[in-house]
Amino acid sequence: MSSSAYDSFLKCLSEKTKTPQSQVAKIVFSKTNPSYTSVLRAYIRNARFNTSSTPKPTIIVTPLSESHVSAAVLCSKPLDYVFKIRSGGHDYDGLSYISDKPFFILDLSNLRDVSVDVADQTAWISAGATLGEVYHGIWEKSKVLGFPAGVCPTVGVGGHLSGGGYGNMIRKFGLSVDHFIDAKMVDVNGAVLDRKAMGEDLFWAISGGGGGSFGVVLGYKVKLVPVPATVTVFRVEQLMAAGAVDMVHKWQFVGPKTDRNLFMRMLIQPVTRNKVKTVRATVVALFLGKADDVVSLLAKELPELALKKESCTEMTWFQSALWWDNRVNATQTDPKVFLDRELDSSSFGKRKSDYVETEIPRKGIESLFNKMIELGKIGLVFNPYGGRVAEIAEDATPFPHRNMLFKIQYSVNWKESSPELEKGYLNQAKVLHSFMTGFVSKNPRGAYFNYRDVDIGVNDHGEDSYKEGEVYGRMYFGKNFDRLVKIKTAVDPDNFFRNEQSLPTLPTTKTVVAEPGTAKRWSRAGGAAVVASMVLHVL
Numbered sequence: 043m044s045s046s047a048y049d050s051f052l053k054c055l056s057e058k059t060k061t062p063q064s065q066v067a068k069i070v071f072s073k074t075n076p077s078y079t080s081v082l083r084a085y086i087r088n089a090r091f092n093t094s095s096t097p098k099p100t101i102i103v104t105p106l107s108e109s110h111v112s113a114a115v116l117c118s119k120p121l122d123y124v125f126k127i128r129s130g131g132h133d134y135d136g137l138s139y140i141s142d143k144p145f146f147i148l149d150l151s152n153l154r155d156v157s158v159d160v161a162d163q164t165a166w167i168s169a170g171a172t173l174g175e176v177y178h179g180i181w182e183k184s185k186v187l188g189f190p191a192g193v194c195p196t197v198g199v200g201g202h203l204s205g206g207g208y209g210n211m212i213r214k215f216g217l218s219v220d221h222f223i224d225a226k227m228v229d230v231n232g233a234v235l236d237r238k239a240m241g242e243d244l245f246w247a248i249s250g251g252g253g254g255s256f257g258v259v260l261g262y263k264v265k266l267v268p269v270p271a272t273v274t275v276f277r278v279e280q281l282m283a284a285g286a287v288d289m290v291h292k293w294q295f296v297g298p299k300t301d302r303n304l305f306m307r308m309l310i311q312p313v314t315r316n317k318v319k320t321v322r323a324t325v326v327a328l329f330l331g332k333a334d335d336v337v338s339l340l341a342k343e344l345p346e347l348a349l350k351k352e353s354c355t356e357m358t359w360f361q362s363a364l365w366w367d368n369r370v371n372a373t374q375t376d377p378k379v380f381l382d383r384e385l386d387s388s389s390f391g392k393r394k395s396d397y398v399e400t401e402i403p404r405k406g407i408e409s410l411f412n413k414m415i416e417l418g419k420i421g422l423v424f425n426p427y428g429g430r431v432a433e434i435a436e437d438a439t440p441f442p443h444r445n446m447l448f449k450i451q452y453s454v455n456w457k458e459s460s461p462e463l464e465k466g467y468l469n470q471a472k473v474l475h476s477f478m479t480g481f482v483s484k485n486p487r488g489a490y491f492n493y494r495d496v497d498i499g500v501n502d503h504g505e506d507s508y509k510e511g512e513v514y515g516r517m518y519f520g521k522n523f524d525r526l527v528k529i530k531t532a533v534d535p536d537n538f539f540r541n542e543q544s545l546p547t548l549p550t551t552k553t554v555v556a557e558p559g560t561a562k563r564w565s566r567a568g569g570a571a572v573v574a575s576m577v578l579h580v581l
């Protein structure tokens with residue numbers, strides 16, 4: 043079965059691209075290809091999904107051009123396989139490269155151009171580029187331009203930007219999607235569309251609604267942002283005994299409201315000190331300005347942190363990106379490390395997310411710390427909002443959580459391969475998430491789409507697809523879910539682009555017999571009737 047799928051896929055790809063089969067065979071990997079395993083593993087970023095029992099794709103395709111992408115879509119459609127799209131492979135729950143149904147992977151890692159236009163202050167960035175390559179590409183051309191996106195340099199553009207794009211300049215500049223000018227994608231008919239050709243609805247949808255429900259994103263044209271020649275970073279820790287509860291409590295009133303040049307992330311982690319279990323709170327910060335200014339600002343606004351100038355380091359914006367990637371000697375680090383794709387993928391991990399709308403009372407912070415000590419491993423990251431991100435309307439892009447005080451990331455990593463440990467750590471994440479219920483957003487409880495979490499619901503794409511999709515879809519997209527579903531229904535009515543948490547199509551409202559043996563399913567999308575044909579075997 044799989045070898046016939048391979049043969050017909052290869053034949054079709056060769057015809058569509060007008061390239062000999064021997065040539066296209068170089069970008070199509072079946073399980074018998076000696077490079078299959080290394081191609082598959084090159085972009086698996088969570089060791090939980092890199093085991094012998096992890097489901098494996100029947101075929102991996104690694105396009106070298108847009109026409110390869112179009113052909114791969116068209117040639118996969120007649121075959122009954124789930125079509126997974128992978129750019130950087132950083133999906134926290136592995137949705138870009140695993141499936142419990144037979145599947146293909148379209149791996150875009152070869153499409154990685156970054157083209158920066160300094161005069162225009164714009165860049166075209168391809169889906170298969172990493173954020174490190176984007177930052178490096180900008181740095182090569184200008185020391186006073188930057189781009190607001192995530193802090194991990196190996197994250198891929200394709201998933202990260204299509205899903206929102208959150209980083210340490212969010213308070214000053216908003217999300218990555220707030221800087222989109224144009225986009226290119228391949229739709230379900232294999233057509234390559236730019237913004238004009240796809241129309242504003244679809245452009246809106248792939249500006250935060252995730253690419254994977256709508257088509258294959260090839261890249262985005264983005265507006266770059268001005269950054270000062272000198273920025274400041276610092277990292278300050280506090281244990282419970284030194285007043286961490288008060289500091290974290292007060293941080294909630296400062297982090298999301300202070301000068302928007304300042305981003306102070308809060309890491310909260312259970313630790314053992316002198317054989318006593320406690321909690322460590324660490325503020326990791328970027329200030330788009332000089333050290334003296336941030337020290338005097340925080341002396342007034344957050345004296346509980348006791349920030350000293352000695353804890354601060356001034357550097358360029360690009361060096362700060364290296365520093366945020368845990369390169370302690372960022373000012374001495376070779377910028378080329380951001381081009382490195384050889385990664386240590388040995389870590390196992392799980393993430394979940396929440397949003398906080400009103401400050402958690404001091405007693406709540408204390409009870410949270412005690413719960414974390416009891417659980418022992420799971421940590422939290424509080425990421426402040428406010429500033430620019432909150433000035434943009436909640437429906438301007440699919441990302442709805444703009445008026446929240448801060449986002450919580452639940453985070454647990456481990457090195458040992460042990461099903462028992464894994465079960466325990468996954469459970470800790472669930473228990474802490476449940477413990478936080480009273481402190482976080484409600485109706486719906488929010489979650490960040492880019493922090494993929496299958497615990498909040500998955501879609502089997504059967505009869506209940508819409509209902510299943512509503513569960514996680516409203517948590518990720520709030521009221522924007524309805525518009526996303528209408529767009530999905532209009533552009534991909536047969537739901538070719540799907541994964542465990544993709545957007546569903548609208549439920550069928552009426553079935554009418556059109557001619558013997560054929561029925562037409564009617565559904566509504568954006569006020570216009572959308573028709574999807576299906577053959578009925580029994581009438």
Ligand code: FDA
Pocket residue numbers: 087126127128129130131132133134137138150169191192193194196197198199200201202203204205206207208209252253254255257258259260492493494541
């Ligand atoms: P991957 O290739 O796994 O794809 C993720 C999803 O997008 C999948 O559903 C996939 O099908 C779809 N997709 C990928 N490419 C596509 C394309 N070209 N067209 C259509 N669909 C496509 N987030 C954040 O906002 N800020 C941050 O700082 C970080 N930091 C961070 C660090 C680390 C170590 C990890 C593992 C993750 C993050 N993230 C993050 C989360 C990250 O933004 C999220 O996992 C992105 O979806 C990753 O994009 P990739 O292309 O790497 O993932």
